[in-house]
Amino acid sequence: MSRAIHRPPSTVHGPSVVLLSGGVDSTTLLHYVKKTLLADDVYALSVMYGQKHSKELEMAKWQAEAVGISEHKIMDISPFAKLISGSTALTDGDVEVPDMSEMTSEDSDQPVTYVPNRNMLFLSIAAAYAESIGVNSLYYGAQAQDDYGYWDCTIDFIQKINDVLSLNRRNAVTVIAPFVEMSKSEVVKIGLELGVDYDHTWTCYRGGDEPCGTCPSCVERERAFARVSI
Amino acid sequence: MSRAIHRPPSTVHGPSVVLLSGGVDSTTLLHYVKKTLLADDVYALSVMYGQKHSKELEMAKWQAEAVGISEHKIMDISPFAKLISGSTALTDGDVEVPDMSEMTSEDSDQPVTYVPNRNMLFLSIAAAYAESIGVNSLYYGAQAQDDYGYWDCTIDFIQKINDVLSLNRRNAVTVIAPFVEMSKSEVVKIGLELGVDYDHTWTCYRGGDEPCGTCPSCVERERAFARVSI
Numbered sequence: 024m025s026r027a028i029h030r031p032p033s034t035v036h037g038p039s040v041v042l043l044s045g046g047v048d049s050t051t052l053l054h055y056v057k058k059t060l061l062a063d064d065v066y067a068l069s070v071m072y073g074q075k076h077s078k079e080l081e082m083a084k085w086q087a088e089a090v091g092i093s094e095h096k097i098m099d100i101s102p103f104a105k106l107i108s109g110s111t112a113l114t115d116g117d118v119e120v121p122d123m124s125e126m127t128s129e130d131s132d133q134p135v136t137y138v139p140n141r142n143m144l145f146l147s148i149a150a151a152y153a154e155s156i157g158v159n160s161l162y163y164g165a166q167a168q169d170d171y172g173y174w175d176c177t178i179d180f181i182q183k184i185n186d187v188l189s190l191n192r193r194n195a196v197t198v199i200a201p202f203v204e205m206s207k208s209e210v211v212k213i214g215l216e217l218g219v220d221y222d223h224t225w226t227c228y229r230g231g232d233e234p235c236g237t238c239p240s241c242v243e244r245e246r247a248f249a250r251v252s253i
Numbered sequence: 254m255s256r257a258i259h260r261p262p263s264t265v266h267g268p269s270v271v272l273l274s275g276g277v278d279s280t281t282l283l284h285y286v287k288k289t290l291l292a293d294d295v296y297a298l299s300v301m302y303g304q305k306h307s308k309e310l311e312m313a314k315w316q317a318e319a320v321g322i323s324e325h326k327i328m329d330i331s332p333f334a335k336l337i338s339g340s341t342a343l344t345d346g347d348v349e350v351p352d353m354s355e356m357t358s359e360d361s362d363q364p365v366t367y368v369p370n371r372n373m374l375f376l377s378i379a380a381a382y383a384e385s386i387g388v389n390s391l392y393y394g395a396q397a398q399d400d401y402g403y404w405d406c407t408i409d410f411i412q413k414i415n416d417v418l419s420l421n422r423r424n425a426v427t428v429i430a431p432f433v434e435m436s437k438s439e440v441v442k443i444g445l446e447l448g449v450d451y452d453h454t455w456t457c458y459r460g461g462d463e464p465c466g467t468c469p470s471c472v473e474r475e476r477a478f479a480r481v482s483i
Binding site for chain 1: 417
């Protein structure tokens with residue numbers, strides 16, 4: 024039987040790999056795995072995939088140091104942006120990141136900020152890394168995405184990724200997504216209780232010095248914090 | 254219903270992406286997709302992942318030109334070798350590639366030449382590429398691996414990868430592996446009938462100027478050609 028993907032095993036929390044972007048969800052996850060699950064050894068992996076800015080990665084580094092983990096690896100696959108150029112606003116300078124207010128109902132199944140197959144790619148790299156260091160638990164910060172949805176953040180997606188990985192004949196890695204059924208505000212609530220410093224996270228999809236405040240990611244972040252403080 | 258993964262659709266062969274390493278199987282596949290399936294447009298993708306030598310990629314380039322395809326992309330994720338260093342003989346200078354004669358029955362489920370989760374990673378990149386150019390058919394040269402086995406070359410593996418990709422809400426890519434139930438000699442037979450110039454393919458796992466003739470990959474290749482000529 025495969026382990027429940029949204030509930031980590033309740034007794035033993037062995038060595039773990041956390042997929043860490045430096046955004047709100049994965050940063051909260053890093054603190055959660057270290058402070059709540061008390062995992063023996065925590066390894067974080069961040070991926071440079073040619074996104075428009077590297078602020079998220081600076082935040083990931085800061086958080087990894089703040090939490091104090093065994094290792095933080097950064098994997099550079101920047102040429103990926105060129106490979107898929109033109110198909111997403113997140114890596115291509117020619118495609119504008121829309122304001123949240125400009126998003127239409129047509130965007131609800133797959134917004135312009137979607138990056139083709141990015142999450143399967145990230146989980147594949149992270150599973151390879153976990154396997155190579157003999158770690159079985161791979162933590163992934165997907166949450167319920169109340170404002171717009173991505174197919175590769177769903178429970179179904181994670182379950183099917185685990186179905187693939189379970190075929191491994193020696194060291195089958197399992198993806199665990201404790202937040203997959205939570206709203207972003209619930210994630211933030213957990214993080215605040217764990218003392219996460221959210222000033223050192225980055226959410227904005229645009230490449231400016233300061234968060235724009237109007238892109239879908241900024242708006243979603245703001246709403247989540249507003250809901251928590253009510 | 255998902256399409257049979259080992260049998261391409263019999264009527265329409267639209268634009269296709271071929272995952273091309275420059276070895277015997279994927280090179281035969283490239284010719285097969287172009288000459289037998291008569292796919293409209295053929296796009297090939299090769300991946301540099303920090304393997305010990307780049308001969309395979311030179312062969313991939315040569316074959317892509319020889320066949321005359323729409324585009325051949327090379328994706329460089331060389332830092333991957335460092336990320337998984339120590340866990341495989343194919344990328345790590347410290348781990349020796351064994352002779353076929355040195356392989357034991359313990360190697361039969363996962364030999365030292367196995368690279369952690371490499372094929373899921375490759376298919377993730379190739380599916381992202383296919384999705385970004387609006388192509389649904391992704392051809393993968395897995396064959397039945399009669400001499401030793403990898404979990405990520407099996408029918409089960411491909412079916413489960415397709416289960417993941419089928420969740421995509423707009424452009425679900427399907428992995429098709431026409432050779433997955435064939436022996437390598439059957440693949441070679443198809444290639445010879447299609448006029449594939451196998452002098453321009455590379456198989457050896459070691460990094461020498463000439464194929465070593467004794468590594469598992471060289472031995473498997475030699476046996477396949479010997480069986481065809483009987």
